[in-house]
Amino acid sequence: xxxxxxxxxxxxxxxxxxxxxxxxxxxxxxxxxxxxxxxxxxxxxxxxxxxxxxxxxxxxxxxxxxxxxxxxxxxxxxxxxxxxxxxxxxxxxxxxxxxxxxxxxxxxxxxxxxxxxxxxxxxxxxxxxxxxxxxxxxxxxxxxxxxxxxxxxxxxxxxxxxxxxxxxxxxxxxxxxxxxxxxxxxxxxxxxxxxxxxxxxxxxxxxxxxxxxxxxxxxxxxxxxxxxxxxxxxxxxxxxxxxxxxxxxxxxxxxxxxxxxxxxxxxxxxxxx
Amino acid sequence: xxxxxxxxxxxxxxxxxxxxxxxxxxxxxxxxxxxxxxxxxxxxxxxxxxxxxxxxxxxxxxxxxxxxxxxxx
Numbered sequence: 001x002x003x004x005x006x007x008x009x010x011x012x013x014x015x016x017x018x019x020x021x022x023x024x025x026x027x028x029x030x031x032x033x034x035x036x037x038x039x040x041x042x043x044x045x046x047x048x049x050x051x052x053x054x055x056x057x058x059x060x061x062x063x064x065x066x067x068x069x070x071x072x073x074x075x076x077x078x079x080x081x082x083x084x085x086x087x088x089x090x091x092x093x094x095x096x097x098x099x100x101x102x103x104x105x106x107x108x109x110x111x112x113x114x115x116x117x118x119x120x121x122x123x124x125x126x127x128x129x130x131x132x133x134x135x136x137x138x139x140x141x142x143x144x145x146x147x148x149x150x151x152x153x154x155x156x157x158x159x160x161x162x163x164x165x166x167x168x169x170x171x172x173x174x175x176x177x178x179x180x181x182x183x184x185x186x187x188x189x190x191x192x193x194x195x196x197x198x199x200x201x202x203x204x205x206x207x208x209x210x211x212x213x214x215x216x217x218x219x220x221x222x223x224x225x226x227x228x229x230x231x232x233x234x235x236x237x238x239x240x241x242x243x244x245x246x247x248x249x250x251x252x253x254x255x256x257x258x259x260x261x262x263x264x265x266x267x268x269x270x271x272x273x
Numbered sequence: 274x275x276x277x278x279x280x281x282x283x284x285x286x287x288x289x290x291x292x293x294x295x296x297x298x299x300x301x302x303x304x305x306x307x308x309x310x311x312x313x314x315x316x317x318x319x320x321x322x323x324x325x326x327x328x329x330x331x332x333x334x335x336x337x338x339x340x341x342x343x344x345x346x
Contacts, residue, residue: 001288001291001336001337001339002330002336002339002340003339005336009336014291014335014336015290015291015293015335015337016335018334019293020293020294020295021293021295021296021297021334022334023334024334025333025334025335025336026331026332026333026334029331029336174332175332177331177332203295214295214296214300215295215296215297215334216295216296216297216300216301217300219297219301219332220300
């Protein structure tokens, strides 16, 4: 491991349990690089996760970490942030954890615009439990629960976050690590609910069943389909199909929840607090 | 006199205990410094070709690769 990043890991817990070629490790690296660039105090930074492959990440990260119940990472993180607003709180979640089991927590945390940095590792599948389709599995995806192909339409979690009221929404991928680090850094700088979808890849349960090739092929696929909004706008109409727009998708500062709550405390105590 | 490739200090080092042999590094390496061994784990075959671009290190999901020099990420 490069000494530049070693301080942010519990090195004695490595190697991690993720499958060969799982890109979760790449995304975690982008998170710690963004934390490093932002200059956050490690002792004032909390990483909260729910359940799932991605949610194993805090176990390897050298911060104050909290591994909670399925879908409830945002609820626990909201509690941490409200009790100690001076902490930098990150939530690491997956597509199932955030948009299915924790869907309600997700929209309401976004609506409140509480200052959390949420990184959703989107691998389009429930990996830990054996490859069931998730709310972000594209229509037609083959999964252990959809052997003839998934007939459901998938969530666009970024649009969901924006509609629910998140003040910062961005999407990156595991191939373009520099962009991913950059958009996480911008999310840290946003005082409010920052939502970052990181396209991850599951070569074992999603890749094999859907004939996506090996781990490197899945990263190269991300390289080929992901474009920034500016590049997308320049593309001729016939080349736009299947492209995924990455980069900062929405940034509109709004009143932040813990700051507003502090004003209520001040008001209720009549300035005597 | 040029230093023989096998004696050249490699900018790239691979921690084989952490490498799971996923093949991402040697598929992405632009100059083919790394190759897969019989377990498909990464080994440094051509250190003299390394440009320290750090693509392998950045994309190693297992943090098994360290590249000395090159741009700070």
